[in-house]
Amino acid sequence: MLECKNLTKSYLNKIAVDRLSLQLEPGRIYALLGPNGSGKTTFMKMVAGLVKPTTGELLYDGQPIGIYSKSRIAYMPTESYFYTYMTGVDAGKYYHDFFPDFNPDRYRQLLDTMNLDPTQKIAKMSSGMMAKLKIAVTLSRDAQLIMLDEPLNGIDIIARDKIVSTIIGSFTPEKTFILSSHLVDELEKIIDHAIFIKDGVLVMEGAAEELRMERGKSIVDLYKEIYAE
């Protein structure tokens, strides 16, 4: 489904992603793990077509990132990215206009589940409400690859369970999810596969269960081991 070979993105004095090689298969939930600045967001942005790699190859269904991949990949950025005039209703209309796989009924249902007022201006929403709206609008697309960048950021501990169950509820065996987070303990229970990135370099990856068995540690403990150094 998604394949990258020696993927590198460098900025002025920094290499954000360094020779990353990965192969992602359908029907799995991947956790992209690492502290802030480890290159998770840059990697996701490259897959979403928002950032062009400096070098390396990035293919989705055998094709370079472009119009086709953008119609099949749903990406939820970590920042607020809506126009200032937009309400929840406007955001839904926008996605409906541009993405044929957007389901307005599901969107309304998700807004309802998350207790969001669709008529409220997004710019006036709290960070928690904004995070829920971003998740609702992204998960309302029937995309093959869904990437959520820090989906639990800004969300209180009680709402987190609701978010996690919404994510699980949206998953089907044909889809692939990539979830990035530094809140590893929240993700541990739902992921199939873990990818650890440090300073843009892939340091460890594998099926979550295999990693636990091989290393005799939970994903949370592995995270602490890798990043505590």
Next chain:
Amino acid sequence: MLNLIKYEFRKNRMVLMIIGGGLLLLQLFYMFQIFTYKEEEEFWLPMSISFLSIYALVCFFTIFILAVSNYDKELKSKSSYLIFMTPNSSYTIIFSKMLSTLFLGIATAVIITILAVSDINMLHIAIPEAESFTEMLRYILESLEIPVDKILLGALSALMIFLVYFFAIVSVVYLSITLSATFLQNSKLKGILSVALFLALTYGMGRVENLLPRLYQTPENALQAILSVLPAALFNLVVMVICIFVCGKLLEKKVSL
């Protein structure tokens, strides 16, 4: 493409409403002046005509600023994700922005022309002496051997070249902004370099344009008026096409939002 254009207008709805509101207020002020005109209070009528004339220029200038600032903001703010995440090519995105500006420019030109014609007619109806003033002006110009028809044809060719030049300049600004956000993104001097590039390109365009032949110095008819500005118009069109092509290519290969 149509959806992209639709959202270009939607984003600018408030600014457009303010511009339209300003024009409406000045138009009402002008109408109030001509229908309540008294010879002893003749100060405000010429003022209202001046306000409307200046405001017409302000409208075009605002469209230019809007086109440029929107594109600049698009490449620098997070709301750019909304557009660049959609399954559209960079060329489609650039074209949609240029077309939105073009539609807006044409719509503004049409509205201003309709208002100007109807305002002149209203002036003649409300103040019949004004018609004789227009006739007198025509007589003075003709007695000075300045042909009014040729002035109008000259104005027509000037308007055409202004419109083409306007969009060529917008495309050059787009190119400078795109370079700043892509090729020069890692440079600390990207702001200065992109402004310098814009100045150099517009200077170069001006120099080349001066070298182009002007087929008719004083056009005798509409065809000659069009032909007289054809070389300069074609040159500006070529500049516009090259700029859009390079912008699309840069966004396709180097975008980093």
